[in-house]
Amino acid sequence: MGLEPSAPAPIPFNKPFIAGKELYNISQAVLSGHLAGNGVFTKKCQAWLETQTGCAKALMTASCTGALEMAAILSGVGPGDEVIIPSFTFVSTANAFHLRGAKLVFADIAPDTLNIDPASVAERITPATKAVCVVHYAGVGCEMDEFTALCETGGKGARGRITLIEDAAHAICAYYNDKPLGSFGDLSAFSFHETKNFISGEGGALGINDPTLIERAEIIWEKGTNRSQFFRGLTDKYTWVDTGSSFLPSELITAFLYAQFEQAGEITRRRLAGWRYYQEGLRALEKAGDLRLPFIPAHSRHNGHMFYILLQDVSTRDALMEHLRQRNIMAVFHYVPLHTSPMGLSMGYREGMLPVTEDMSGRILRLPLFYDLSAEDQDRVIGAIRGFFAG
Numbered sequence: 001m002g003l004e005p006s007a008p009a010p011i012p013f014n015k016p017f018i019a020g021k022e023l024y025n026i027s028q029a030v031l032s033g034h035l036a037g038n039g040v041f042t043k044k045c046q047a048w049l050e051t052q053t054g055c056a057k058a059l060m061t062a063s064c065t066g067a068l069e070m071a072a073i074l075s076g077v078g079p080g081d082e083v084i085i086p087s088f089t090f091v092s093t094a095n096a097f098h099l100r101g102a103k104l105v106f107a108d109i110a111p112d113t114l115n116i117d118p119a120s121v122a123e124r125i126t127p128a129t130k131a132v133c134v135v136h137y138a139g140v141g142c143e144m145d146e147f148t149a150l151c152e153t154g155g156k157g158a159r160g161r162i163t164l165i166e167d168a169a170h171a172i173c174a175y176y177n178d179k180p181l182g183s184f185g186d187l188s189a190f191s192f193h194e195t196k197n198f199i200s201g202e203g204g205a206l207g208i209n210d211p212t213l214i215e216r217a218e219i220i221w222e223k224g225t226n227r228s229q230f231f232r233g234l235t236d237k238y239t240w241v242d243t244g245s246s247f248l249p250s251e252l253i254t255a256f257l258y259a260q261f262e263q264a265g266e267i268t269r270r271r272l273a274g275w276r277y278y279q280e281g282l283r284a285l286e287k288a289g290d291l292r293l294p295f296i297p298a299h300s301r302h303n304g305h306m307f308y309i310l311l312q313d314v315s316t317r318d319a320l321m322e323h324l325r326q327r328n329i330m331a332v333f334h335y336v337p338l339h340t341s342p343m344g345l346s347m348g349y350r351e352g353m354l355p356v357t358e359d360m361s362g363r364i365l366r367l368p369l370f371y372d373l374s375a376e377d378q379d380r381v382i383g384a385i386r387g388f389f390a391g
């Protein structure tokens with residue numbers, strides 16, 4: 001109306017979603033007088049996760065990082081053992097095993113899903129391989145039939161059975177051949193960090209599928225004590241019995257998280273709707289060869305955790321990211337491959353060793369995707385990307 005158009009409102013990369021009952025649940029925890037861990041809300045969250053993921057047992061943790069550290073302790077890896085993980089992942093996947101003194105062996109990813117490639121893992125198995133940790137990138141399941149078979153037999157050159165761990169930080173309420181992710185490995189780790197689908201600020205859970213690990217997991221979780229057994233009346237003394245740490249979250253955290261779990265279906269539906277809206281809006285650019293959209297294999301039912309595009313090369317990616325930033329749209333990339341990070345280099349890894357990881361990490365761009373993202377804002381993102389290629 002004759003006025004200068006103002007700068008468009010910022011579209012953040014992520015915005016934490018509040019389901020509604022979080023503060024009410026926290027007030028219930030406060031009124032109950034039980035604020036430390038392993039109370040009513042911890043048990044409610046664990047029961048929900050066991051039903052949802054099919055894990056034999058779930059233990060809430062303060063983070064997915066903590067759950068991965070518990071998985072590393074439970075897998076029994078130590079100095080002299082090798083653990084195979086993707087290089088294209090968050091640092092916590094690596095740190096958990098590095099903290100135990102195990103040697104990290106980085107495998108490459110498949111160019112279609114960006115998930116750890118079974119063929120690359122098979123090539124890296126040696127008699128020292130004790131564990132494999134897969135990461136279900138963007139909530140799309142890894143090739144679990146292949147990984148399960150590989151770890152069961154130990155693969156070519158292995159000493160015996162290999163512990164299979166799932167970093168399911170992205171993968172809550174996602175499925176491989178209709179079986180929930182997190183239920184395939186001996187152990188799995190979930191994240192409720194504010195950037196994930198269901199959140200409690202910081203938060204996580206360990207899923208245990210090998211029932212022989214449950215008792216030890218509870219001990220490690222409770223600072224190396226038999227506190228859980230003591231409270232169940234299974235032992236007459238509460239004492240130090242094994243390695244452990246303070247892995248369990250406060251009831252204030254699980255009270256918050258349970259409100260999110262109660263809305264899980266709706267949260268997942270909304271994220272999937274946003275994901276599909278981008279897919280529809282950007283399909284023509286993929287047909288024109290300007291970019292590539294995520295590939296979802298037939299076995300996968302994903303959870304709308306992340307929407308990314310792959311550009312031709314790193315300079316196009318960086319130029320598009322800047323183009324969006326100038327229009328107040330926050331798009332980001334990850335991961336700096338772990339094998340070319342300062343830590344990876346100090347372990348003897350070099351650029352060029354994992355070509356697919358290096359290539360994809362330079363070409364990926366993640367678009368804003370969160371519960372409250374409106375169709376109008378998605379239209380702005382899609383329009384800005386189209387404008388970049390038209391201009």
Ligand SMILES: *Cc1c(COP(=O)(O)O)cnc(C)c1O
Nearest residue numbers: 063064065090092169191193204
């Ligand atoms: C977020 C994330 C983690 C760590 O989760 P926290 O809950 O923040 O500790 C681990 N692995 C992957 C793949 C992640 O995306």
